[in-house]
Amino acid sequence: MKLLMLGGTEFVGRAITEDALARGWEVTVFHRGRHAPAPGTRALHGDRTAPGGLAALSEGRWDLVVDTWGGAPTAVRDSARLLGGRAGRYVYISSRSVYAYPAPAGQTEDGLLVDGSADAASTAYAEDKRGGELAALDAFADRALLVRAGLILGPYENVGRLPWWLNRIARGGPVLAPGPRDLPIQYIDVRDLARWTLDAAGAGLGGPYNLVAPVGHATMGTLLDACAAVTGGAADLRWTDPAAILAAGVEPWTELPVWLPGDESYDHMFGGDVTRALETGLRCRPVAETVADTWAWLCSLGGRAPQRPDRPAPGLDAEREAALLGL
Template sequence: MRLLVLGGTHFVGRAVVETALAAGHDVTTLNRGVSRSPAPGVEPLIADRTDPGALRRALGDREWDAVVDAWSGAPRVVRDSCELLAGRTGHYGYVSSRSVYHWPVPLGADEHAPVVEGDPGGDSEDYAAMKRGGELAVLGAFGDRALLARAGLILGPYENIGRLPWWLRRLERGGRVLAPGRPARPLQYIDARDLAAWMLAGAGRGLGGTFNTVSRAGYTTMGELLETAVKVTASDAELVWASPEVLDEAGVSPWTEMPIWLPEDAEYGGMHDSDVTAAHDAGLTCRPLHETVADTWAWLQAEGDPVPRSDRPRHGIDPAKEQRVLDMLT
């Protein structure tokens, strides 16, 4: 398969490139060429895709069998790419997000749950609206040749958001570590490499449609995740679990200060409880938790901490604030 990856240097894009190369596909990437050298075997095209003229010149009159796009900025950038490629590729895979659903996301929601408004030609800075606008841009150009992967929480090597990397570095330091909620709190997530493999397989067979692409509800728990991270880092860390009430009283924010974790209430519960039947019926599989955690740790050891993304909040609680909460729990 002749594949064009828009981006291809960080996190999901890098996972797509490496998975595609391992499967023997011909891979072309298009990016600014400023953050990482292209992987061996990749044909790089250099352009700032936010500049329509530069994008047009870089693509030329080339054709591909499929495109994978993980853009999370202004939807007009996705629209411009789709307009240029609609007649030159048979399939367009877009990494979207379950953030497009109206908040709060209902428990057990499938792909038919209500979504936010989006403008495919817009410049909104709201993440949910940007992703929905990107979806509409892809659907407008490709119709049933579009694959929309509403991924939600993505973990694994190359994560430049800072969720699992923060936990690994915090546990590496050892000592008493503030742990959120209850250990049995169920989680849903997807390893970026499993998402990549599923999207590429879908492109190969012309799969179209919209899918919630994460593990099944309860695939793992917060306790299993952190206990696995303790073992992988060979840490002496002691997990000290704090109830949601204690964390709320201390002003500790879920998701950002306590990465990955969300309370099990009406506001947040649906983010770890989506119906993913459609994606799994379409072949989505998830690797064991230990593999995701261990490979993320190995990547951090080999390449160091990634530069945090400027368009996302910093993750992890301040050490002094963590200590104050731990002192409350003694």
């Protein structure tokens, strides 16, 4: 298989690239040159947002294109149109954010979607992702696979959610743990996303698929307990009632990464139906494996994970945490 990876040097793109290389595929990575691609790939350089930025893709044929773009849909539109006659299939890594808010628990791929346009300039994340979907469908029709991922964790994470928890828990002492302990959460390990995506594309699947682990795969408790175990067990997890956290003005998801209280935002993010993905081969590794491998990767970087410049670094200030815990 000949894969053209649009991006491919960070997080999701990197994981997909490495999975393809492990399969013995021939991988071309098209990127801006800001980060080194995985060894064994062929690199082409260009900026999709600049005039003439796709020139390096004017020639060549590929069995599969994978695109992780999250900005203006016009970049997906222009790439897909350019490659429509020279690529077999097009995979767009989308997001469950394309569902109109608030999506009910049990939301399938047939749910109500936000408005989007393939011709739009960048507006908001959900609308941009929906516009990217429409751009891929316009150029590739039933040869387009739309991977609607939820929360993504694992090695190479450059958003900072799991790395923050690992570093905080590694410092030890009393740790504010947002309850309830048994609150189910939904995420996908980036390597499981990569494996399913390439398997599905190889099998000729098309259309939208929700891609997260099934409800019940993980809870806040299993996630933070795994963090405590892998970092040495010196932390004292203090499980705290959600009402107390919210009353103190702490922002779910940003100041306490991954966590959401049990309201409509929780159902929207952590209540997705993944039957289609499970029936087509999705397998999700244990929580402890995701956490341990992310910790090993983080340690290899001296504890400092890369941080996307377009995303604020998550985490709760130490003084606010101590005040909430009455320390």
